[in-house]
Amino acid sequence: SLSSAKRAYAFGMELLTPLATNFPDIPELQRSLAVGLNKLGDVDGAQGDLASARVSFEKALAIAETLAKDAPAGSNAQRDLMVSLTKVGDIRLATGDLAGAASVYERGLAIAEKQAAADASNIAAQRDLAVSVARMGAIRYAQADYAGARALFRRSLAISERISGQDASSTLALRDVAFSLRGLGEVERRAGDLAAARAALERAVTADKTAIRQSETDPGMMADMAQSLAQLGIVQLALGDKEAAKTNLDMAKQVAVALSAAFEDNRGYQTMVAATTYRVGTLKAANGDMPGA
Numbered sequence: 001s002l003s004s005a006k007r008a009y010a011f012g013m014e015l016l017t018p019l020a021t022n023f024p025d026i027p028e029l030q031r032s033l034a035v036g037l038n039k040l041g042d043v044d045g046a047q048g049d050l051a052s053a054r055v056s057f058e059k060a061l062a063i064a065e066t067l068a069k070d071a072p073a074g075s076n077a078q079r080d081l082m083v084s085l086t087k088v089g090d091i092r093l094a095t096g097d098l099a100g101a102a103s104v105y106e107r108g109l110a111i112a113e114k115q116a117a118a119d120a121s122n123i124a125a126q127r128d129l130a131v132s133v134a135r136m137g138a139i140r141y142a143q144a145d146y147a148g149a150r151a152l153f154r155r156s157l158a159i160s161e162r163i164s165g166q167d168a169s170s171t172l173a174l175r176d177v178a179f180s181l182r183g184l185g186e187v188e189r190r191a192g193d194l195a196a197a198r199a200a201l202e203r204a205v206t207a208d209k210t211a212i213r214q215s216e217t218d219p220g221m222m223a224d225m226a227q228s229l230a231q232l233g234i235v236q237l238a239l240g241d242k243e244a245a246k247t248n249l250d251m252a253k254q255v256a257v258a259l260s261a262a263f264e265d266n267r268g269y270q271t272m273v274a275a276t277t278y279r280v281g282t283l284k285a286a287n288g289d290m291p292g293a
Helices: 002-022 027-046 050-068 076-094 098-118 123-142 146-166 171-191 194-215 219-238 242-262 267-286
Strands: none
Touching: 002 027, 027 050, 027 076, 050 076, 076 098, 076 123, 098 123, 123 146, 123 171, 146 171, 171 194, 171 219, 194 219, 219 242, 219 267, 242 267
16 A cells, blocks of 8 residues: 555655665665655655645755756766656646746656667667656646647657557556557547547547556556546547447546556546546536536
8 A cells, every 4th residue: 555655765765864864975875865765755656745746856856956957967976867857747746836846857858868878779768758748748738839749649659559569568668658658649639639539548548458467457557547548538429429439438537446446545546537537527517417517
């Protein structure tokens, strides 16, 4: 459970922090401290404590920046910095700090571009680039720059599809494919091209289902599929295909309810239940079932 994980991470940090403080010139200790802070931030974020998550991620970023200061491009320290920049960007975006998120995402993308260019055969570096490009797509979408967002999501999708083609067993690549397709689908929906949105989201659902089959129902991938199904249902409803919308929205709700029951302290899953329930209610209202809505 998240609560148990947080207790374990907190205990580890109690042991590690004094060592890292007393021996600031040992990079391995500093890196371990940053990793621990990021893990704490991940748990706090999942539990809905975004303020605590942001504090942990910002502290980890400060350490990563120090360790990467004189590190060459392509080094582990540079990748650690990119990861920290992404986590800080995610939490800033989640808390409404769009400008702050954009600034760190841009720095992360710059590092990812260099890492990927240095070794085109390095799949991990290429995946980092795809993820960073998609994050910038999310920023452009939030800024209502749909043309910019579309271009970035398409670029991210192309990279992820290339990786998936090289390694069909990579569930991470499939998740990245689905993420970019969800972003692209949402952009097309906002831009008014519902047919293109539906096509992208149908492909996202297919990628999610394939990833789940390969990962033995990983909870995170189940949540991804619920998101894809919900977005697809909304587009289908807008297109007047109420039957297909009902099928996908009901399925999204079922997955969300199952995840929230299995992980009661995960705020994200609880929020997903509320969101999918609202969308099912919207569908009922569209069908004239006002008591059900």
